[in-house]
Amino acid sequence: MESTQVSTPRPIPQEAFDWYDEYAHGLIDRRTFMARLAGLASLGISLSVLTGALLPNYALAEQVSFNDPDIRASYEKFPSPEGHGECQGYLVSPTTVQGKAPGVLVIHENRGLNPYIKDVARRLAKSGFVAFAPDALYPLGGYPGNDDEGRSMQASMDKAKLEQDFIAAAQFLENHQSTTHKLGAVGFCFGGYIANMLAASIPDQIDAAVPFYGSPPAEELRANVEGPLMLHFAGQDTRINNTWPEYEKVLKENNAEYVAHLYEGVNHGFHNDSTGRYAEEEAELAWSRTLEFFERHLR
Structure with missing residues (x-):
């Protein structure tokens, strides 16, 4: 009898995910990132396999079609007088x-x-919420269709004005004719930071905030945070997790309402279903907990 040996793909080493995190957050450039990946060839993992696993494939990130009859999507502009003047977002009802x-x-x-975030907005609308996803890059022409260029564009923008744009977006959604004036916020990575920032900057308007692997707001704002907050952390995300003890200390001092979840063994970006970090x-x-949290605090 002949035996057939099936080769199983080698797992992606953790350091590759760590390098991608450094690259995605501007700590190393693309040349350095690709050179490090090429150095893993001695382990028998091709560069194409590594990049295919780490870089986003947005064809995978459509859990709810834009043609789904349960939702209605459009683009709406909103004013941001303290930010970039006029901005635009993806509104899904x-x-x-x-x-x-x-x-x-x-x-x-x-x-x-990007397409992943637009799909998250559609998922929320499918669950009965009015979701609004602003595009911070709108003043520069909008998301360019690829993450590398988008990352460079966003890094070139004034951070204080960007924050004001998201505050303006929150106020636009709160006052929109289709909403009950109950307002939640969910964000991922930089968006997780913005969710924390909104909870600190406009606490009377944010009724529930859910940062996914987001850094805390500026120190001078933290005393304003009252919650409710639900914070999601990835077990392998040392960079963000190291910021949590100090932030949690302030939340306790504020008697803020919060709950934090740590997901062991997963990487920063684990909710993003377009990459190998998923x-x-x-x-x-994490998503089912998020929906339950919004149901409890926004309905």
Whole structure:
């Protein structure tokens, strides 16, 4: 009898995910990132396999089609007088809800309004919320269609004005004719920071904030945070996790309402289903917790 040996793909080493995190957050440039990946060839992993696993494939990031009959999507402009003047976002409303629904601001990573974040907005609308996902890159022409260029564009922008743009977006959604004036915010990476910043900057307007692996707001704002907050952390995300003890100390001093979840063994970006960092079980658990949190505080 002949035996057939099936080769199984080698797992991507953790250092490759760590390098991608450094690259995605501007700590190393693309040349350095690719050179480090090439150095893993001695382990029998080709560069194409590594880049295919680490870099986003947005064809994978459509859990809710833009043609889904349960939602209605459009682009809407809003004023941002303290920021870049005029901005634009992706507004997705549920067609299954009679009357008004709570609003949830969806805040992208550090590269503009990419297809993954638009799909997150559609998922929220599918669950009965009015979701609004601003594109921070709109003043420069909008998300350019690839993350590398988007990341460079966003890094070139004035951070204080960007923050004001998201504050303006939150106020636009709170006052939108389709919402109940109950307002939540969910953000990922840079968007997680913005969710924390909004909870500190406009605490009377944010009724529930959910930062995914986001850094804390500026120290001078932290005393304003009252919650409710639900914070999601990735077990392998040392860079962000190291900021949590100090932030949690302030939340306790504020008697803020919060809950924090740590998902062991997963990487920063584990909710993003377009890359190899995606951890389906943990992402689904974090998302179900997020929806329950919004139901409890926004309905």
